[in-house]
Amino acid sequence: MRQRLLRSAGTMDGTHVDVLVDVDGTISEVGNDLDPGPDVDRIDLDGWLLLPAATEPHAHLDKAFLAEVVHNPTGDLIGAIEAMRRSRHLLTVDETVERAERAARRMAANGYCAVRTHADLTTEHGLTSIEALTEVRRRVADLIDVEIVALCGWPVTGPGGADQRQLLRTAMQVGADLVGGVPHLEAHGGSGTIAEATDFLLSVADEYRRPVDLHTDETLDPTADGLDVLASNVLGGFDLPVTASHCVSLGQRSADDQARTAVRVAEAGISVVALPHTNLFLQGRGHAPMPRALTAVEALRTAGVNVAAGADNLQDPFNPLGRACPFETAGLMMLTTHVSASDAWAMVSNHSARALGRAESPMPANGLVVGERADLLAVRAGSLREAIAEAPGERRVWRAGLERAET
Structure with missing residues (x-):
C-alpha cells in the first residue's frame, strides 16, 4: 500500500483539510496544502464531508x-x-x-x-x-x-x-x-x-x-x-x-x-x-x-x-x-x-x-486523530448536522486507509 492523500475534505468543525494516510493505514498528518511528494495516491474529496467511521x-x-x-x-x-x-x-x-x-x-x-x-x-x-x-x-x-x-x-x-x-x-x-x-x-x-x-x-x-x-x-x-x-x-x-x-x-x-x-x-x-x-x-x-x-x-x-x-x-x-x-x-x-x-x-x-479498544485518544473538533487507524467515512454533505439529518446515500468508506469495495 502507498501513502494516500485525501484532499480538500470538509470536516466536522466546518474546516477543510488534507489528510495524509501512511502506508501502515494510520493518519499521519492533517493540515492544509499538504505536499508529501509525487509517490502518493491523491483522492479529491472536495464537496465531501470526511468523518471518523x-x-x-x-x-x-x-x-x-x-x-x-x-x-x-x-x-x-x-x-x-x-x-x-x-x-x-x-x-x-x-x-x-x-x-x-x-x-x-x-x-x-x-x-x-x-x-x-x-x-x-x-x-x-x-x-x-x-x-x-x-x-x-x-x-x-x-x-x-x-x-x-x-x-x-x-x-x-x-x-x-x-x-x-x-x-x-x-x-x-x-x-x-x-x-x-x-x-x-x-x-x-x-x-x-x-x-x-x-x-x-x-x-x-x-x-x-x-x-x-x-x-x-x-x-x-x-x-x-x-x-x-x-x-x-x-x-x-x-x-x-x-x-x-x-x-x-x-x-x-x-x-x-x-x-x-x-x-x-x-x-x-x-x-x-x-x-x-x-x-x-x-x-x-x-x-x-x-x-x-x-x-x-x-x-x-x-x-x-x-x-x-x-x-x-x-x-x-x-x-x-x-x-x-x-x-x-x-x-x-x-x-x-x-x-x-x-x-x-x-x-x-x-x-x-x-x-471496543480500537482507539485510545479523544477526538479533536475536526474528528481526525493523528496516529489512529484511518477508519474514515465520507458523505456528500455540507455539515455534520446536515449529514445526520439527511443520512446521505452516497458514501465512501476507508478501513485502515484502504477504500472499501462494494459490500
Missing part, C-alpha cells in the same frame, strides 16, 4: 430481521424475551447466518468498520448463535470487524444455573470474544442476586482473560444497582476492559445519585453504551408520565465516563425498526439526550471505538 458497540446480529417471524404482542422487554424463547425451534445455524450476514453487510455499507454483537446463549438455544456468528465473522472479515459477546442466559447462580455456567465456558472455548450476561434478570427463574451473577460473570472473564460487556440495569426500577455493583467489582481489582450497556435505571434516579454513581463508573474506567432505539421502544409502557428510558448521559459525561451509543436490535421483537445506520443512532441521541451533533457523532465513532 462508525463503530457499532452493541448489536444482536443473531436476531436481525426477525420482526415478521417472531412477534412481541406486549411490546416490552419480557415480552420480547418470551417471544424469542417460544420461537427457538425456528432458528437454525444456517438461517441465522443468512440474516446476520445481511445485517453485517448493511452496516459495512452504511459506514461501520466494526461491530460488537451479542450472541444469545441459553440452555434452550445452546451454541446456535455462537456458531452462526463465528461463521459470519469469517465471511465478512474483509468488510467489517466482528466481535462476539457470549450473552449468557439466567440464572447462572445456584444449582439451577449449573448448565448455564458450563455453557458459558464452552462458548468461550469455541469462538466468543467477550463475556456477557444479564445480572438484573438473575432472579427471573432463580433466587440469585445481581451481585452474585456479576461475580460469576467476571470470574469467567478472568478465567479466560477476556473483556466483559454486560446488559446492565435494563429496567426503569430505580433500585436496580447493577452498575454500582459492577463499578465496585472493577474498583476492587478486576483488571480487564468492562462495558456496561443500557444502564436505564440510572436515568430514573435523583441527580445526586446519578452523579455519585457516575463518578465511580468513571474511576473504574467502565464504558457505558446508550441504546436509544430499543430502549425507547421497550421501556415505559404503561407509565404516566412516560419516561425517555435512557441512561443518565449528561451525568456520566460530566463525570468523564466514555459514553458510546449503539443501535442494539435491528427489526426484531425488541425493536421492529432500524436501518443499521450510524446517522440514525446519532440523530436519536441528539433528540433524546440533547447532545450536539459533534458529540452525537463522537458517541457512534470515537467513543464506541474506545469502548
